[in-house]
Amino acid sequence: MTMNESNLKVYRSDELIRSDCNFHIFFSNKHTGVELHTHDFIEIVYIMEGSSAERVNDEEYEVKRGDLIFINYQSIHTFTTDKHFSYVNICFKPETVDSLITPENAFALLQLTAFDELRKDNEGGMVSFSGTERDEIETLLKNMLSEYRSKEPFRRTVLESYMNILLVKILRKTNAEPQSIEQSGTWQKIADYIDRNLGEELTLSALAQKCFYNPSYFSRIFKEHFNMSLTEYVNHRRVELAKTLLSKGELSVEEIAFRVGYSSKTSFYRAFTRMTGATPAEYKKQK
DSSP: OOOOOTTOEEEOHHHHSOTTTSEEEEEEOOOSOEEEEEESSEEEEEEEESEEEEEETTEEEEEETTEEEEEOTTOOEEEEEOSSOEEEEEEEOGGGGGGGOOTTTHHHHHTTSSOGGGSGGGOOSEEEOOHHHHHHHHHHHHHHHHHHHOOOTTHHHHHHHHHHHHHHHHHHHTTOOOOOTTTTTHHHHHHHHHHHTTTSOOOHHHHHHHTTOOHHHHHHHHHHHHSSOHHHHHHHHHHHHHHHHHHHTOSOHHHHHHHTTOSSHHHHHHHHHHHHSSOHHHHHHHO
């Protein structure tokens, strides 16, 4: 059953996340559950005690102590709990992870993001800890809570260090192998994602955010790999798709313009003519 989005409560990062440390961290033992909601930040939920029925988008999870759920921004989330339930919640903006990315862990972090195509074996966003690992995670989270509540200098630096450790522990549980973005085949997967979503808005900021990169860095490495900017690449792929659709002759030029992602006929004509030397109508007649 698809979640009803009409009554969503929306939580915003500028209302919750403290600018002085880039995180919002809290412990809760309320037993009332949480209403259907979404948010513009990333959320990590770790179950300290009891059990809960969690629903993230259309995925359902029965969780208990030791389970951790990674909930991406813009996901739809709700849960119900039993009478003895407590959890730790960590909220942070996607760009916060910029400082934690290295060439070694870049692809592994992508497996936790909104790019379902990049997740290893299409895994969901939940991992489970037990035994010594669980004790270590809970100690780490308690330290994060203590640091978050403190007024000590360099608190942000300490929290980012703890967060780095937490992410590594999560990635180890998902069996993510250290790989560079080139070794992982990520560029092909991003290209495939773009091809499947040409009819949607494909902005630099949106794609960069999905990859946990800041836009300027993502723009640079994208251009280094594809030898063109993201905008140029998207326009190229849209025109190639338009040529295929024009050759089939089943749709009008106006229908094709919107099908391949152009908001106006004028912008479509301009891009198509610049790349092919012919207008869409002229190209259609030639075929």
